[in-house]
Amino acid sequence: MLDFSFTEEQEDFKRTLKKLATEELLPSYTKWDKEKKLPRHLWKRLGDVGITGLRVPEQFGGSAADCVTTGIAAEEIGRGDFNLTYAVMLNALIGEIIATHASEELKEEFLPALASGEQIFGIAITEPDAGTDAAGIKTSAVDDGDVYVLNGEKSGISVATEADAFVVFAKTDPSLGNRGISAFLVSSRLDGVESSSYDDMGNVAISRGSVYFNDVRVPKNYLIGELHAGFKQVMNGFDLSRLLIGLQCVGAAVQSLDETIQHVKTRQSFGQPLATYQGVSFPIVTHYQQLEMLKWQAYRGLWLRDQGRSHTKEAATVKWLGPKYSQEAIHECLLLNGHYAYTKEMPLEQRLRDVIGLEIGDGTAQANQMVIAKQLIGKAYRSYQHSNQTEQVKG
Template sequence: MLNFTFSNEQEYFREMLREFSLNELLPQYTKWDREKTHPRHLWKKLGELGVNGLRIPEEYGGSGADCVTTGIAAEEIGRGDFNLTYAVMLNALASEIISNHATDQLKKTWLPQIASGDKIVGVAITEPAAGTDAAGIRSTAVHKGDRYILNGEKSGISAATIGDAFIVFAKTDPSSGSKGISAFVVPADAPGVECKGYDDMGNVPIGRGSIYLTDVEVPEENLIGLENNGFFQVMNGFDLSRLLIGLQCAGAAFQSIDETIEHVKTRQAFGRPLAKFQGVSFPIVTHYTQLELIKWQAYRGLWLRDNGKKHTKEASSVKWLGPKYAQEAIHECMLLNGHYAYTKEMPLEQRLRDVIGLEIGDGTAQANQMVIARELIGKQFRPY
């Protein structure tokens, strides 16, 4: 049986989030970018609405929601405030890593605080010399007595300047490549941790930056899962975050299209509404159609994940084309709205800047095409 409908509970959740997103988030969306601040109070508000803890089990303060429901949250929050969608995407990735692999003590310590919005936990993998090639990280974690000593630099980390802790990936066996990587929970205020922000083009409120680790000591119990197994823990999580990113970007683009449709129906040129010109309506139709394709591929991938089926190539196709189609749609909307859309009085220019950032994060277009080729053709024919 093929069924493309959401449950009544999911439809209610969507309607609730749509109303909250458009009425409470959208009016302030550009404010945080201009002020270069993170709206911590809204992150906590999302915790009250159950958004932060969607992928956290009920026993730890979450709702244990399925992946499709989590995707609904990403799409709807993306309409109002693109950057606050990290409360869905980043929390889902961090929560799954901790829920599936950490000790009971780490779960009890961090999961309830992530769900409530009291704590923000980032994921620190990327390094100056290891972006797409995550297995090439150089940060080290040396086991000494009852603790690990971490040294290295993480770069391009979301929530670097606003995070309360980070899931840090480091080499525990430098001779073993990707098999020698482990994951640790590292508090942001631990001695030896220094976080510095970037002056980014977009995603300003999410506090992207670098994390410097100098002889940082963490207890053994902060190790997540098995030693030397961290790389494989996180790779499965990327399949989820990539699907959510596609919906996050689609939400921002769909909202831009909705706003633009209202504009072209009322704005007159040459004695008639702009919407009557095919040069205006056809581009809107093109972008809407492309985004619908991405949207339903994303929900299909989330459904596959919920049902324990392979979804790696679906996730990579959504991550490859979702941000691309979204930024193209938002760019077109900016042009159709005229010169006011180029000002900071409208949200379009910021959406464009914000979405472009996710053409890079969580795997570039080229990296995701490599993943698809590997899944489609076979590992032995993987392109380099």
């Protein structure tokens, strides 16, 4: 039997978060962009209502929520403050990694602070020469007695200058390729850790930037999971974050559509509401339908993850089309609201800038299409890709 409905508890959760997002977060959404500031007090506010600990086990202060419920949080918080949905996406991804792979000692030290929203955690994978190709990272972690010594640069890292700690992926055995990558929990207060922020077009409040590791001495017990097992951990985590990113974008786009529908119903042109013109109503209908289809593909992917079933191509589809459909819808809404929407007095132009950033982060459209092709076509496609890459290296 197919059931496309949320549980009663999830519906209550959805209503509560929509109210919080539109009444508490939305009014100051543009403020943080203008001030170039991450509102840590609101991150903590999300912790107070359980958002930052959704994927954290109960014994460490979380709620151990399922993935579908976590998706509801991403969508609804996206309505109010797109940048604060990172408190859903980052914490879900990092919470899963720590809860699943870290030692009990590390769980006890880090998970309560993550779940409460008291501290902010980042994930450091991307490098100047290794974005989509996560296996190509050059940051090294060298065994030196009772510590690993980290050296390298991570780039394009969300909350780079705000994070209290990072989950850092580094090469522990370069001879093993992507099987020689390990993950570490690294406090931003350790000697040798430095960061800088970028002057980005959007996602300004998230303080995206570079993190530098210069002879950073990380105690060996801060290794997450098994040595050389980091690549597998992060690849599985991408399936979750990509689904949440899609819903994060949909939330911002649906809120934009809701606001625009109210505008075109009341704004008069040639003696009648704008909404009565097909040139206005049909684009709204088109974007609504695209977002609805995308949204339910995302929830299906999250349901599959909750069932322990494969969902990689679903996640890649949602990550590819979620930001694309959402920025197209927001752009249309900006145009339908007229010249005033082009100012910074309305949130539409900021939503457009913010959503565009996630057409890049966590895998570009092309990268996700490659993932889908591998899933659909299978071994022949993977073999061709490997041989083609080998020829490029030889050339």
